[in-house]
Amino acid sequence: MPSIAVIAGDGVGKEVIPAGLRVLEAVTSLQAEMLPWGAEHYAATGVMMPGDALSRLDRYDAIYLGAVGWPTVPDHVSLWGLLLPIRKAFQLYVNLRPVKLLPGVAGPLAGRGPGEIDMIVVRENTEGEYSGAGGRVHAGTPYEVAVEAPVFTRLAVERVARYSLDLARARSGSLISVTKSNASRYAYVLWDEVVAEVAREYPGVTVQRVHVDAMAARMVLRPETVDVVVASNLFADILTDLGAALQGSLGLAASANLDPTRAHPSLFEPVHGSAPDIAGQGRANPMGAIWSGAMMLRHLGLGAEAARVEDAIAQVLADGAVRTADLGGSASTDEVADAVIGALRAAAPAHEAGGSR
Secondary structure, three states, X not given: OOEEEEEEEOOOHHHHHHHHHHHHHOOOOOEEEEOOOOHHHHHHHOOOOOOOHHHHHOOOOEEEEEEOOEOOEOHHHHHHHHHHHHHXXXXXXXXXXXXXXXXXXXXXXXXXXHHHOEXXXXXXXXXXXXXXXXEEEOOOOOOOEEEEEEEOOHHHHXXXXXXXXXXXXXXXXXXXXXXXXXXXXXXXXXXXXXXXXXXXXXXXXXXXXXXXXXXXHHHHHOHHHOOEEEEOHHHHHHXXXXXXXXXXXXXXXXXXXXXXXXXXXXXXXXXXXOOOOOOOOOXXXXXXXXXXXXXXXXXXXXXXXHHHHHHHHHHHHHHOOOOOHHHOOXXXXXXXXXXXXXXXXHHHHHHHHHHOO
């Protein structure tokens, strides 16, 4: 039985993660331990998670995270106090974010249907603009200076490029590498060179180099031409929020933070944040958390169970009767989870007869 560390975190994370767990437990057995880390832990102790958190987390098969951040804690403190240390210490260098418009969901692009928005973004997850290199001097004076230095290494670019090329080869044979080497003469020139070098080992994959500003426009104007994308930490962070809008709601956005070597547990989280404006109201969309949970099941070798959950998500969204306010409905978080569980149970006879994929 897989062991899962569950960090519901802050705000709506405390609502969507329990809902997601109920769905996952409807298809498999999990040994889940709740870890009460986040803003409330910070208020009580001065830290987002305890000093031995990383050694404790390393004992689990996977980590299921809700959201990190609350208005009483500065954003840089909450992020650097919990999520980023996990990503860096465990070398979760692939952040995988699907962007898919599902039937029944009205995306914002006129005339674009589900078949035209189906892409996956691979975000380099350990360095770049999130490296933490820099500092401030002359604090509080008119001469104050802040320096933030992006750090790019050949090792990190090569390994994320190789993962992305493998993924592209398994899908459409097309990869877009997002860059800004016209303005960044060092970091993104290295990025471009390393991606091109690794790509020579993949003769069946077409690689396009696209500047980040042009990529944002292309995702809106020609989303059907985008399949697998690889980008730096910051660029992919921004582009995937655009992707979430294209798929109909940030509440649908799922992600996986992966250590492809499996030396450490990977982490799975919806990307909508803690949403303080609706926290505690039972209105948050749990679909991103449920979808992230399905990605976790697949990573744990439970592919058939993951497919069942994804099919149930698609069924509930296509039916349209039960949906949260962000998708134009009035259902609660728990009602949506109940609907997904109902879809799972309704489909169970077909899966038990060998209908699962």
